[in-house]
Amino acid sequence: MEIERINENTVKLYISYMDIEERGFDREEIWYNRERSEELFWEMMEEIHEEDEFLNEGPLWIQIQALDKGLEVIVTKAQLSKDGQKLELPIPDEKHSEIPVDHAIEDLLDQNFQVNHYGKSKNEYEFIFEFKDFEDLLSLSKNKNLDEQIQTQLFSWENVYYLHVHFPEELYDEIKIDNALSILLEYGQESHITVHRLIEYGKIIIGENVFSTLNQYFE
Known part of the structure; x- marks a missing residue:
């Protein structure tokens, strides 16, 4: 898996279908099995945390593009607005439209994931x-x-x-x-x-x- 730091709040990673299968996942099940797709996602997040110490508490915005030989995933830490009432992405709105998103996987992963202090799973215990x-x-x-x-x-x-x-x-x-x-x-x-x-x-x-x-x- 390749990891690229975009800025303070965003990382981009690429994982090939071969890498996915070597991790014990079937290429098809990550599209149709929600539990397995989430399991793969959290494994990827753990690797980002270990290599880049990127993850902190708070929600993440996930954008996924399906390529011919793998998946490209952009992970951005959401931030509270100045009044503390609204979650905002720390990138301009016009940039969002430049990033193609595969809605099938996006629906599986939902978009907002609560990441715990340790960055290990959705259950901090x-x-x-x-x-x-x-x-x-x-x-x-x-x-x-x-x-x-x-x-x-x-x-x-x-x-x-x-x-x-x-x-x-x-x-x-x-x-x-x-x-x-x-x-x-x-x-x-x-x-x-x-x-x-x-x-x-x-x-x-x-x-x-x-x-x-x-x-x-x-x-």
Whole structure:
């Protein structure tokens, strides 16, 4: 995938159909399967965040053009008007008409996406961590500073272990999440893989309470 920064508020990316298929998506389903098209979109957004640190809180405007060999996507951060009542694009109106938009995909993706503080998914309380060494995962499970109320699942896919972490919204604020993430990042690294892909292609190893389960079997 190619990423080009247009200005402070806008990035343009190009992704080929071959790249889309290598990510595990069928070319046709991104047009007709809303869930899969959104999954692909958020994977692309994660890569932009990792390479360019573009994403912030707030809505995004998405414009998509279908080309012969791939998709061209323009992502622009919307801004509030001066009176704070209206969302505005930080580019002139005449520029909008110069950008051809494929309305089929645009309808699938809607146009406005709420992006969370971490830029990882539409749910700011969920994260995926990957571990290539099982021993790192075992060491993490023995860390006494991790809250037992964190909800976890463990998947395996292509010789990598993936930990799906969910922080119950009623129990965690941003500070508590940041503290937990700092511990998790000592042992693993954040992954751009989505939980939807893990469910579809991976193998679930432990369905819940990963840390206590590992400690039960690996004392």
